[in-house]
Amino acid sequence: MDNMHRRVVITSIGVISSLGFTLEEILNNLKDENTSFERFFFDNEVVVSPINGFDIKDFAGHFKDRRYLNRGAQFCVASAIEAVKKAGIDKKLLAEAGLFLGAGPNLDIGGEFPDVKGGEIDRRDLMALWMLKFLPNTAASVIAKLAGIHGENQTLTTACSASLQAIGEAFRKIRDGYIDLAFAGGGDSRLSKSSILAYKKAHALCDGTGKPERAIRPFDRSRNGFVPGEGGAFFLLEDLQHAKKRGAVIYGEICGYGASIDGYSMTAPEPGGIWAERSVNGALREAEFAPSDIDVISSHGTGTLLNDSMEADLIDRVYAKRPPFIIALKSWIGHIAAACGAVELAICLACMKYNYLPRIRNLDEPCHAGLNFVREEQSCPIRNILLENFGFGGQNSALIVRKYDGLQ
Amino acid sequence: MDILEEIKKILAEILDIENHIITPETYLIRKLGAESIDLLELAVAINSRFNIDVNDDEIFLRKLRQYVTEAKQQNNDLLRYLVEKLPFLSRKRLENIIADLEGGPTLKVKDIISYIDFQINNFTVLSVVDV
Numbered sequence: 001m002d003n004m005h006r007r008v009v010i011t012s013i014g015v016i017s018s019l020g021f022t023l024e025e026i027l028n029n030l031k032d033e034n035t036s037f038e039r040f041f042f043d044n045e046v047v048v049s050p051i052n053g054f055d056i057k058d059f060a061g062h063f064k065d066r067r068y069l070n071r072g073a074q075f076c077v078a079s080a081i082e083a084v085k086k087a088g089i090d091k092k093l094l095a096e097a098g099l100f101l102g103a104g105p106n107l108d109i110g111g112e113f114p115d116v117k118g119g120e121i122d123r124r125d126l127m128a129l130w131m132l133k134f135l136p137n138t139a140a141s142v143i144a145k146l147a148g149i150h151g152e153n154q155t156l157t158t159a160c161s162a163s164l165q166a167i168g169e170a171f172r173k174i175r176d177g178y179i180d181l182a183f184a185g186g187g188d189s190r191l192s193k194s195s196i197l198a199y200k201k202a203h204a205l206c207d208g209t210g211k212p213e214r215a216i217r218p219f220d221r222s223r224n225g226f227v228p229g230e231g232g233a234f235f236l237l238e239d240l241q242h243a244k245k246r247g248a249v250i251y252g253e254i255c256g257y258g259a260s261i262d263g264y265s266m267t268a269p270e271p272g273g274i275w276a277e278r279s280v281n282g283a284l285r286e287a288e289f290a291p292s293d294i295d296v297i298s299s300h301g302t303g304t305l306l307n308d309s310m311e312a313d314l315i316d317r318v319y320a321k322r323p324p325f326i327i328a329l330k331s332w333i334g335h336i337a338a339a340c341g342a343v344e345l346a347i348c349l350a351c352m353k354y355n356y357l358p359r360i361r362n363l364d365e366p367c368h369a370g371l372n373f374v375r376e377e378q379s380c381p382i383r384n385i386l387l388e389n390f391g392f393g394g395q396n397s398a399l400i401v402r403k404y405d406g407l408q
Numbered sequence: 409m410d411i412l413e414e415i416k417k418i419l420a421e422i423l424d425i426e427n428h429i430i431t432p433e434t435y436l437i438r439k440l441g442a443e444s445i446d447l448l449e450l451a452v453a454i455n456s457r458f459n460i461d462v463n464d465d466e467i468f469l470r471k472l473r474q475y476v477t478e479a480k481q482q483n484n485d486l487l488r489y490l491v492e493k494l495p496f497l498s499r500k501r502l503e504n505i506i507a508d509l510e511g512g513p514t515l516k517v518k519d520i521i522s523y524i525d526f527q528i529n530n531f532t533v534l535s536v537v538d539v
Contacts, residue, residue, distance in 0.1 A: 128448035
């Protein structure tokens with residue numbers, strides 16, 4: 001078989017988001033504007049987008065390693081198990097499957113060590129293996145153990161680009177013939193006191209003193225920071241022929257992936273967007289697409305001054321001839337850090353399935369003229385979506401997903 | 409303090425299982441599937457809840473097989489050897505354990521209770537002596 005031409009499709013989706021747990025729920029909550037933005041319980045100046053009432057047991061049942069999962073890892077495991085259940089594949093295939101995930105650090109230092117003084121963290125009830133709550137691959141170990149996955153595995157910790165990169169890496173492993181199928185995605189949560197403190201000190205959060213639902217404003221002139229969210233999403237990626245042979249439902253096809261690192265700042269993006277553009281062009285090249293083939297850009301759109309102006313300039317340069325629609329899903333779910341790419345892909349697949357584009361919320365005065373920001377919701381056929389994620393530390397990634405109509 | 413109730417609570421929490429399936433006769437490893445990391449957590453939890461020193465090797469009968477070999481090598485009576493090595497277990501319980509060796513890991517919830525009981529009483533005796 002000519003591995004150079006293997007195609008990779010998405011055949012299962014597990015998503016846990018503030019907009020819902022299925023594509024249909026997500027669509028309905030987009031249409032009804034059901035968001036979860038609220039003021040943070042501990043700090044009145046901060047707005048967050050939580051998933052209230054989330055309990056991992058509802059998704060993964062009882063299992064003893066739960067004790068070692070921080071909240072972000074819980075979203076990771078819960079959404080992965082959802083994807084595994086919905087995949088409907090047998091034990092043998094699960095054992096062959098790869099596992100690629102994007103994970104964040106556990107920043108809930110205060111919650112883990114509430115009484116720490118003078119650097120003395122030991123206490124009588126400190127778990128023997130407390131470190132597992134801080135190790136980035138704990139979620140992968142738990143998912144593999146629960147689901148019986150034994151193929152290639154990577155945990156990526158490339159900040160807000162991590163889960164999109166995990167999906168991109170899994171895509172390439174399948175396309176290049178190393179494996180036939182892999183679960184890929186991520187989960188994250190940074191809604192603890194300590195995490196909020198971290199982003200507040202970095203001046204990355206928006207002013208949350210007004211109406212919570214008005215706080216995040218991607219690409220608006222008055223934008224002033226992001227709103228942290230939480231959640232997770234996982235996908236089964238599979239060689240097209242493999243998927244067809246077993247009669248799998250196909251939600252979309254992944255066509256190209258690109259990634260780069262700025263080598264510029266620990267937090268801010270390189271303002272010219274040169275290296276971010278390289279990741280976008282890399283994805284286009286890999287998909288053998290011209291920029292004009294892209295119908296919709298799912299932007300990183302954090303609502304921070306620096307990201308949005310860099311990203312708007314980049315889109316302007318790359319797509320000058322035929323500007324695609326631009327959506328900004330963080331205006332609906334907040335910024336899910338390492339998991340933003342995975343959850344945004346799930347929402348993109350909902351949009352693709354139902355031919356629906358949500359508006360960019362709170363975009364009153366666009367920071368850029370001439371770009372095709374989606375200002376009002378609309379129904380339109382969507383064929384190709386390019387997702388962008390640009391993370392802290394200059395981590396850039398882009399992924400292209402195409403509607404699969406079974407005709408190609 | 410009801411040691412059994414406390415242990416049930418701790419085990420239910422660590423192993424993420426229902427409290428009511430745990431009795432003094434329940435095998436920790438054979439029945440509840442406790443792995444080495446679970447025993448590590450159990451030792452930390454017992455230390456914390458009962459405020460006693462926990463020797464992992466003793467409380468989880470880790471050296472039981474080694475003692476069996478040693479007794480054989482030294483031509484010692486096995487029961488007498490175990491009474492000496494595991495003083496917190498009753499003679500009757502040790503007899504049962506010897507009879508049960510073939511069946512796999514013999515550790516039961518009641519052995520953990522005996523260990524805790526023994527440690528607490530020793531501690532009390534020492535305190536009285538101190539006074």
